[in-house]
Amino acid sequence: xxxxxxxxxxxxxxxxxxxxxxxxxxxxxxxxxxxxxxxxxxxxxxxxxxxxxxxxxxxxxxxxxxxxxxxxxxxxxxxxxxxxxxxxxxxxxxxxxxxxxxxxxxxxxxxxxxxxxxxxxxxxxxxxxxxxxxxxxxxxxxxxxxxxxxxxxxxxxxxxxxxxxxxxxxxxxxxxxxxxxxxxxxxxxxxxxxxxxxxxxxxxxxxxxxxxxxxxxxxxxxxxxxxxxxxxxxxxxxxxxxxxxxxxxxxxxxxxxxxxxxxxxxxxxxxxxxxxxxxxxxxxxxxxxxxxxxxxxxxxxxxxxxxxxxxxxxxxxxxxxxxxxxxxxxxxxxxxxxxxxxx
Ligand code: FAD
Numbered sequence: 013x014x015x016x017x018x019x020x021x022x023x024x025x026x027x028x029x030x031x032x033x034x035x036x037x038x039x040x041x042x043x044x045x046x047x048x049x050x051x052x053x054x055x056x057x058x059x060x061x062x063x064x065x066x067x068x069x070x071x072x073x074x075x076x077x078x079x080x081x082x083x084x085x086x087x088x089x090x091x092x093x094x095x096x097x098x099x100x101x102x103x104x105x106x107x108x109x110x111x112x113x114x115x116x117x118x119x120x121x122x123x124x125x126x127x128x129x130x131x132x133x134x135x136x137x138x139x140x141x142x143x144x145x146x147x148x149x150x151x152x153x154x155x156x157x158x159x160x161x162x163x164x165x166x167x168x169x170x171x172x173x174x175x176x177x178x179x180x181x182x183x184x185x186x187x188x189x190x191x192x193x194x195x196x197x198x199x200x201x202x203x204x205x206x207x208x209x210x211x212x213x214x215x216x217x218x219x220x221x222x223x224x225x226x227x228x229x230x231x232x233x234x235x236x237x238x239x240x241x242x243x244x245x246x247x248x249x250x251x252x253x254x255x256x257x258x259x260x261x262x263x264x265x266x267x268x269x270x271x272x273x274x275x276x277x278x279x280x281x282x283x284x285x286x287x288x289x290x291x292x293x294x295x296x297x298x299x300x301x302x303x304x305x306x307x308x309x310x311x312x313x314x315x316x317x318x319x320x321x322x323x324x325x326x327x328x329x330x331x332x333x334x335x336x337x338x339x340x341x342x343x344x345x346x347x348x349x350x351x352x353x354x355x
Pocket of ligand 1: 050079190193219282
């Protein structure tokens with residue numbers, strides 16, 4: 013049985029506009045929504061803006077289209093797909109934005125001891141969570157062992173010089189998967205677009221990655237909710253005010269399949285080559301950019317509750333972890349995360 017995330021409707025981070033107190037002034041608010049990256053995007057802006065809604069939506073769609081043409085593994089002719097199809101160790105030119113994602117992925121990959129590993133694509137595809145979404149069943153151990161031979165961040169080199177950026181693979185079958193960072197990257201692109209237009213009161217989201225600043229149409233700070241890790245719609249676990257930061261949640265309770273009563277989620281542990289099977293079910297991270305938050309959340313998911321919390325405390329990360337218990341769920345957060353909570 014396959015449960016897949018109905019993107020945008022069952023966001024792991026649900027946007028909640030709290031009812032306004034009636035003693036604040038209301039402001040004009042525009043909402044722009046659309047589809048991208050197999051999920052939904054939403055741009056909410058409050059206050060008067062110079063651009064008209066159609067013109068702004070065209071700029072947003074063009075920017076997201078470019079991101080897909082650069083880093084989508086669901087588009088066979090994207091820059092990333094052409095790199096993955098390439099079977100030589102010849103460095104391939106890549107756009108600046110993609111180089112920024114790779115740099116962030118290499119840093120978080122090192123910090124998580126390889127738990128977040130964007131070269132994990134052969135395993136993601138083997139387990140049926142990639143673009144070709146094959147029939148989902150547990151692969152044979154020798155298939156897993158063979159795929160594990162094709163991964164490892166140490167075999168991926170980012171080359172930067174005054175002429176541009178290049179990506180080089182040492183293993184011909186290497187397949188880079190940026191799915192865990194793409195939504196955060198897209199949110200940061202939208203935040204930069206807001207800044208270019210001098211828009212300072214917004215809430216932007218792409219899938220489960222969000223960033224917000226300022227107040228909504230009721231003059232209240234935007235509120236972002238973290239959902240309880242259940243299939244029940246919109247059960248709120250916690251509320252935060254991002255104050256210009258980015259947030260992202262990785263979870264193992266939406267995108268999975270079951271076989272013989274066991275769940276297999278889309279978060280893969282590169283060391284075992286198998287989906288994680290510990291009790292951490294949701295990791296939410298708040299960071300200065302949505303890209304960084306989106307990179308950390310999957311790495312922490314792979315590490316499991318104890319190791320994730322220890323690493324988050326060492327790095328001073330704003331992290332909120334929800335784990336399964338015999339009675340239900342338990343949540344733990346770092347002091348840095350508490351600073352964003354809305355009481
Ligand atoms: P996250 O927790 O953020 O990421 C989990 C994903 O990361 C897994 O699905 C896997 O791909 C990868 N991963 C698993 N384990 C690891 C690990 N240890 N280290 C690093 N990465 C790991 N989906 C569609 O169905 N149709 C589309 O057309 C489509 N287009 C896309 C275009 C782009 C540019 C991107 C970036 C993604 C696209 N996707 C598409 C995928 C989809 O948007 C989500 O990225 C995907 O479902 C995971 O997002 P998430 O937030 O649910 O999970």
